[in-house]
Amino acid sequence: MLPINPSDTIAAVATPPGEGAIGIVRLSGSQALAIATRSFRRQKPGAWQSHRAYLGQVVDESGEHIDQALCTYMQGPHSYTGEDVVELSCHGSPAVLRRTVELVVRRGARPAQPGEFTLRAFCNGKLDLAQAEAVMDVVRARTGKGLSFAQAQLEGRLSRRIQALRGQVLALLARLEANIDFSEDDVPPAPAREVTAALEGALSVLSQLLATAHAGAMVRDGLPAVLVGRPNVGKSSLLNAFLAADRAIVTDIPGTTRDVLEETVDVAGVPLALADTAGIVTTDDAVERLGVERSRASLAAARLIVLVLDGSMPLQPEDDDVIGEVRRLRESDGDRHVVVALNKADLPVTLTADGVSAVLAGCPVALTSAIAPDGLQALRSAIERVLLGAALPADGAVVTSLRHQAALREAEAALTEAQQAVAAGLPEDFVCIGLRAALTALGELTGESAPEDLLDRIFGDFCIGK
Ligand SMILES: Nc1nc2c(ncn2[C@@H]2O[C@H](COP(=O)(O)OP(=O)(O)OP(=O)(O)O)[C@@H](O)[C@H]2O)c(=O)[nH]1
Ligand SMILES: [Mg+2]
Incomplete structure (x- = not known):
């Protein structure tokens, strides 16, 4: 995509859709200042200086005020795109912004394509392609x-x-x-x-x-992760602990979670799309069974599996079933990471890391507590180690x-x-x-x-x- 017509002056709303304190309409191109002066009446008329902000009114052809705004003029090449740029900072109202863009388009601008401001910066040598990305x-x-x-x-x-x-x-x-x-x-x-x-x-x-590159991509793109285990081991409690918020329902009744609940969690700078799932169990309850099916779908889609076990009691037959499923998944795809959370470590420990390794070899085991302060530290470190491996250079170039x-x-x-x-x-x-x-x-x-x-x-x- 080379600019459709590089001599056009382009315009677009530069702030997110919806209400906000301020909303910005941005213009770039040789006519940016001319269009702005036809659409904006300065409170104190005079010569325009680059990199100065002027208070005034956005005014349409009939003289009607659309909004009070600050107009900032940045003369090329000293601007983001390398061209003349004007930014109208209005109130962040969707109606004001739409009317302002319509006005500057009637005054000679063309609505910008996605990324067109940055494309112009690239074409004008302000940024190379890696920088533009x-x-x-x-x-x-x-x-x-x-x-x-x-x-x-x-x-x-x-x-x-x-x-x-x-x-x-x-x-x-x-x-x-x-x-x-x-x-x-x-x-x-x-x-x-x-x-x-x-x-x-x-x-x-x-x-x-x-x-x-491997770690860089993880940090940039994140990955799907899942908390799985039999009912009542503390999966929902761990999600809440990660978020430091009361997001998922927690009770001491097995089978509390029925649906998959997904939230983004930052672990060592990697944005995990972490899913809390229904406890995997064989059941006659139709609703619970549907929940378990969804748990299995999340498990299959995850690149990082956090297998949750209750460390305060010996392994149960349902644990063995889940462990078997996780083991099969891992064997079918070596690129899937598994970390075991030995939860409820604030209670007397019955199940040890060695006990887990005996049934699931080669996966890091972290003692966790969803209720103790810093109860996730070991789990966070274990996830960081399996995902990122050796430390990334703090100040070097990273390929993401x-x-x-x-x-x-x-x-x-x-x-x-x-x-x-x-x-x-x-x-x-x-x-x-x-x-x-x-x-x-x-x-x-x-x-x-x-x-x-x-x-x-x-x-x-x-x-x-x-
Ligand atoms: N002592 C202690 N109790 C915990 C811990 N984590 C969870 N619990 C308790 O264990 C019970 C079950 O917790 P949940 O988080 O609902 O367990 P779950 O795995 O999501 O259960 P399901 O949704 O039924 O599959 C609740 O009573 C929690 O308070 C922990 O680290 N320590
Ligand atoms: Mg739950």
């Missing part, structure tokens, strides 16, 4: 860690690593191409040792970046997007082929093919070589007004 990640971040990764990417931390890497690969390519073009002894050939070392350096940067991960893997494969060509003593042309493919893959990440349909996909996913 980070804008949406900042908007959508659900945990503090997700936000700091998105901010780092927006600030250019990943882009700089990629640019440096592209620079190294380009230098090597230039060197080899010079050899091919002037093979009549003018240029000494690059020794294979040197080429190999350069390729190894680039590959090691790629593998450092890729090592962050699957698209970036795929581009880096492509670059890695291309450089590996180049390395094999060197090792096999193939002509330099073969090495150059690999280097060029790596450059294209890296360019797709930052946008230098992004095809139009890729831009369509990326910016089409943005919200309107961003």
Whole structure:
């Protein structure tokens, strides 16, 4: 998606739908100020200065006041899009915002497409593609860690690593191409040792970046998780403890929860879509049976299973049934994580971690209490370990997007082929093919070589007004 017409001035509401203290209508393009001056009457008329806010009224063609507003003018290129930008900060009323957008459209603006402001920023060189994507990640971040990764990417931390890497690969390519073009002894050939070392350096940067991708994606996208177990072990109590809120009904009657209840929970910066489920049990009660079916569906869909057991009593036959189901699921898909919560640890402990390991080997077991202060600490740490593994770099570049991960893997494969060509003593042309493919893959990440349909996909996913 290249801008439909880059000379159009675009307009959109930039704040969320619904009521708010303030709602902003944003304009970008060469006519932004002209349209604003036709739609906004300043309280103190005068010359417009960039990066100043002016109080006045949004006024329609007949002179009717739509709303009092603050109008901020940002002259290009010193603006978000790189073009002239005007923001009208009105009262956050859906009626005011709709009428204001309709007015500026009648005055010559075009309604913006989703992501079109950021697309313009990208086309005007204000942001590269990875940074543009980070804008949406900042908007959508659900945990503090997700936000700091998105901010780092927006600030250019990943882009700089990629640019440096592209620079190294380009230098090597230039060197080899010079050899091919002037093979009549003018240029000494690059020794294979040197080429190999350069390729190894680039590959090691790629593998450092890729090592962050799994955890980075978890933090950005989260994953579906489920609390399962037989009735009365404390699943709903644990959900409430995670949320520090009285969200799910808790009673001492087995079979309290009938329906699946899902909430987002932040564990070590990973937004878990955590489902509390009905206790899994064989029952004649028709309603409970439907609940158990839903529990099984949530269990099958989860990437993280928190198997809850009551540590204050020995394993019951119903526990064994649930353990068997979890074990089968884990064996059928190794990418599914399981953590055991040995709950009610505030009571005298009967069931131990060793006892659990004897029936379910290889899963971390955490002592939990839904009622004790800090009763979830061990469970949180266990989840962090199974999901994130080794610590992520606090200030380094982290790969969070699957698209970036795929581009880096492509670059890695291309450089590996180049390395094999060197090792096999193939002509330099073969090495150059690999280097060029790596450059294209890296360019797709930052946008230098992004095809139009890729831009369509990326910016089409943005919200309107961003
Ligand atoms: N002492 C103690 N009691 C707990 C703990 N967690 C839950 N309970 C109690 O155990 C009983 C059952 O708790 P729930 O959270 O409703 O259990 P559940 O697994 O959701 O039960 P179902 O919805 O019936 O499957 C309630 O009386 C809770 O107060 C805990 O950590 N310690
Ligand atoms: Mg329950």
